[in-house]
Amino acid sequence: MDYYDWDLPPPVVPVHPTPVGGRLEIFWANWTFLEDPFVCKILRAGYKLPLARAPPLTTTPRSRVYSIDQQVLILENINILLTKHAIEIVSEPHHSPGFYSPIFLIPKKGSTKMRMIHNMASFNNLYLAEPPHFRMTSLDQIRAKLSPGAWMASLDLQDAYLHVPVFPRHRKFLRFIFNGGPSRSMAEDSRALSLPLTLREWQSLLGLLTSAQDLTLRGRLMLRPLQRFLLPFIRENDLQSSFLLPPHLHQYLRWWTVEWNVCAGVCLTSFNHNHELFVDASLLGWGAHLNGQTTSGLWSDAEREWHINNLEMQAVILAVRHWLPVLTNSRLLVASDNSTVVWVIHNQGTTRSKQLLDQMFLLADLVDSNGIVIAARHIPGCKNILADALSRPGKPSPTEWMLHPDAFRQICWQLGRPLVDLFATSFNHQLPTYVSPVPDPQAWAVDAMSLSWEGLDAYAFPPPILLSDCVENRKYGSSDNSDYRVSKCCDANVQKDDIG
Incomplete structure (x- = not known):
């Protein structure tokens, strides 16, 4: 087997620890040995966004409304990115226009912890040129080129995308806003909510929001407290009566002023659970x-x-x-x-x-x-x-039907005593060996409908809802040598009063 070693030239810029944000800009000269002008240009000057059209800029961005818990988590994420020099604070945003995209929290993969997402989807779709098409090399393609005895390795670079610098004049397109508290728009909303409205005006407002509730994730839920509050006034049916919305209900109306809550959209395809x-x-x-x-x-x-x-x-x-x-x-x-x-x-x-x-x-x-x-x-x-x-530890369930023991003994006297009670629990089994619908250390097995009944000398007294399934199970699972004992009250001349 031949082994190869790639001798790298000594670095032009000595490698030393630095924050990860845009780190490769410091060491761009070390990459010149690749003789790739595209790579060297990006590392030296920063990555330029492939703009297809000029994005609209603003000096008065609107901030989303976050709960206290969300504010704490977002602030933690922002502080981490600041420490890594991955983001920077805009010193005078009112004199420096920029394009602002929303931020939100999602759970980390395989964890209950949350991470912050800077949602650039709208910016990418509206203002960036379509990226060139390429096809990733698959593992199957790589494996086909390996000779026997070859080894493969996987390299995972933490915060890899943060290493690449962004062209300074394009950083204004990558902004987000977080105030960590009430924004100016929230204060204006609070003043508006302090004005009394007539019942007719409140009904008109809620009617408008109701028409949009199914196009939002939680719009229907956010309207419930407001609907409960209006019920007594609706019963009085005085459309000209005016009243204030209590302060503790303002949050449910203010929810509709947050763009992300209203415009995020909902899935319209049929629900398929996993x-x-x-x-x-x-x-x-x-x-x-x-x-x-x-x-x-x-x-x-x-x-x-x-x-x-x-x-x-x-x-x-x-x-x-x-x-x-x-x-x-x-x-x-x-x-x-x-x-x-x-x-x-x-x-x-x-x-x-x-x-x-x-x-x-x-x-x-x-x-x-x-x-x-x-x-x-x-x-x-x-x-x-x-x-x-x-939900009923130590007590029988109301669904635990059983044949009266005297009726069961009469059936056994006429047809013979079976070996297994297929539908029973520790509270109502007629035979020492039984199959339980729930985990039971004393039961022979769990869930009779999941077992093969072929050749099984068994007694079945299932819940009425399962009768048709039991008949099908017997019909398609039987053979000429099988011996089934399915109790029928009429065959044993058992009266209805004998059912316990």
Whole structure:
């Protein structure tokens, strides 16, 4: 095997530690040995943006409104970039026009931490020339050129793109604004919100916003507190009555003045989930399962006083929070047997219950800050067996049907005693060997519908909703040598009153 070593010339500029921002500009002379004028020109003078048209500049940019938590995280990211000399503060922005693009936070890949994004998408699409087309060399192409015994290596340079300097006169196109507090536009909005409006004017305003709510991610949710506030006035139906909006509700109206909230857009394609979360709650506790894993918990004394709808909604929040590392940046479908919870998630809150609305805000903040797109569907209680059982530790579920023991003994006397009870739990099994719908250390197996019944000497008394599936399972899974014992009340002359 031949080995080759690339002898590099001694550096023209001695290499020494410097901040990473535009670092290669200091050492551009060391790259001249490549004899590539394009590379040397960029490193010496800075990268010039390929402008197709002149971007509009301003000295009065509008700042987005951020929550306190977001302000802290953004400021941390800005300080890191300042330390690296990757960005610089514009000393006199009111005398130096520039193009400003928005910033926002997204979760880091494989982490719950947040990182700041400088969103240049609009600038790139509107003002930059179309980049030249090129095709990346694939790993398969590289592998095809390797001879036996060759080695491959991967090099990952931290903050690689920050090393390249930007042409100084083009840096004004790469600005963003962050005030870390209320902006001038926020103060103006507050003065406007201090003026009383008539009921007719409030209804007209909310009607306008309602027409746009489905084109925003959380517009429908942001209108709920305002709708709840207006309900008593609407019942009185005095269109000329005027009143102020309470200060604590200003934030929900001001949300609509932030461009990113209104203009970011929503996905119009059909929802396709990659995770389905099954959740249930009882007055004792809650339970959930996701991708074959389960979690559960008990309510506190105070929580046991809540309405069952609030407990069911809280179960969703706790389950999402429990599996947050798995669900981050995913599309989640919540399956619940509580129709109110499904309605609240689908419609982003309710005007009937303040507690449910507050819980919806908690859930929305949880999923939005972790890149989770959420939807919900209703599942019949008799099919939500596992989550239902997890929410009732130590107690049988209302869905645990069973044949009266005397009727079961009569069937065994006429047809013989089977070996396996296919649909049972530790509370209602008729035979020592049984298959449970939930994880059970005493059960022979879990989930009878996932097993092959061929050749199995079994007894089945399934929930009514599964009867047709059981018939199909027997029809297509049987053979001439199989011995099935499916209980039929009419065959054993068992009366309806014998069903326990």
